[in-house]
Amino acid sequence: MEAYDINSSPCLLVIGAREHTLQKLKTMNIRFVLIQSQHDSITTSLEAQIVFIDTYDNLSELSRIAKQLHQIHHFRAVVSFTEFGLYPAALIAKQLNIRGNAVFPVKYTRDKFKMRSLLKKHQLDSIAYQRCTTLEDVVAFYTKINAPFILKPTHGAGSQGVCYVDSLENIPNAWDWAIQHGNQELIAEEYLLGKEYSVESLSLDRQHQVIAITAKLTTGFPHFIELGHHSPAKLTPKLQQKIQQLILRFLDIIQHLNGPAHTEIKVHKDEIKIIESQTRMGGDQIWELTELTTGVDTISKTVLHLLGLSQNTTTKKANAAAVLFFAREFEEILDIHGLDSANNLPGIVRIDCTLKKGQKLGKLSSSLSRQGYILGTGSTIDEAISSVSFAMEHVQITTKAHID
Known part of the structure; x- marks a missing residue:
């Protein structure tokens, strides 16, 4: 016998989520069911049903679970804002005939070779x-x-x-x-020469909008691990327009249907090249930099659109924002002071630091091996960067060399 959900408000299926996504859904009073990998921990207290799975890669198992849950909750839409949940979510949207993103844009951005081939076919790529x-x-x-x-x-x-x-x-x-x-x-x-930027966009029923362009700082050769970002990037109006036109064409080519996109580009002598793209909001707190400086909350806008609910009005909270990461390597942490006082400095939104006394750090191998961040705002880009840089200097870390 089929079970029925008697709740009249629309229900959302979420395939994989981060803490901040769940907090937003709670704040918005959205009814949802979460399918989450047991390897992705959640500490948020939720009044929602959670089904834990081993991996997002087992598509047949995910589909089976989603179909069973759909019989009970009658989902109106499915989303994922995590990298490895994007393809399963698009596949489930198609299988259950509910709203979400299409399979094509996810498939052609998750696979970097497919994306390059698609760009070449449309004469948007010459590398x-x-x-x-x-x-x-x-x-x-x-x-x-x-x-x-x-x-x-x-x-x-x-x-x-x-x-x-x-x-x-x-x-x-x-x-x-x-x-x-x-x-x-x-x-x-x-390898492409030039400065690297990321472009945040939002697509609702294939209507695309470029929201923000963010500049980035990396470790450089050989692994290019990201050390910081600031938004909005310092660009001439002409170059901004050129970037926007390229991204809008790109989003059409990949047939992006619904949700945010995070596209990395390089600019060299006014020539713009696409590096890669993901059909999700930018990680590294880029989503938050965007929200602070534009007022556009791509998670909320996507969810409300897919559920057919009215959009909230939003306003920006700052002219500029920046984030710097704790990215130490080959060190043993002997002591750390000043986190609380740095957190109270002007312009600082938040400090999230996992460094602890006695911690031994090996090679910085990817974004996942960084140890937290400092997020701040300012009336100008220079002020925002200065705020987070000063706060980083304010944190006193005593170390000794550690060979991993």
Whole structure:
């Protein structure tokens, strides 16, 4: 006998969530059911049904669970704002015939080789690239282009497995680094010169809007792990318009249907190249920088749109915002002071730091190995950057060398 949900408010199925996403849904009073990997911990107290699974990769099991839950809750829509829940959510939207994002845009952005091929087909990409499944493939690519390139996992995320290569001698180490963070399905891409930015956008029923352009700071060669971001980026109006036009065309090409997108680009001498894109909001608190400086909450807007509920009016809270990460490596933490006082400095929104006395840190291998962040705002970009930089200097960390 089929069970029925007698609650009249629309119900949302969520495939994988972060703490901040769940807090937003709670604040919005959205009724939802969460399917969550047991490896992604949740500390938020929820008045919601949660089904824990081992992995998002088992699509048949996920579909079975979603269908059973749908018989009870009659979901109106399904979403995921996490990297590895995006494809399952799009697939379930199609299977259950409910609202969500389409499979095509997720499929063609999660797979970096597919995305490059699609861009080439639409004449939006002119860089050299190649799928590499063996060390010999990588050597052949370098021999062909005779120029520096980036080697990374085809389905990677969070700077995992990214490595810069500028000689034949570097290739074995780069190969080992890349396959440590994924399988042996890699992509080699010509290295692009220029400054790196990320573009935050929102699509509602294929109506696209560029929300913000954010500048970034990385560790540079060879792994390019992100150390900070600030928004809005300092760009001329002409360049901003050029970036917006490119991104809007890109979103049309990937057929992005519903939800945010986070697209990484490089700008060199007014030439703009797309690095990669994800059909989710930007991580690294970029979603929060965007919300603070534009007033646009892409999570809320997506959810309300999919559920057919009226949109909230929002206003920006700051002209500019910046985030800096604790990104230490090869150190033992002997002592740490000043976190509380730094948190109370002007312009500081939040300090989230996991560093503790006695902690031993190895190599900084990806975004996941950083140790927290300082988020701040200002009336100008320079003021926002200055606020978080001063707060970072205010935190006193005593260390000694540690060889992992």
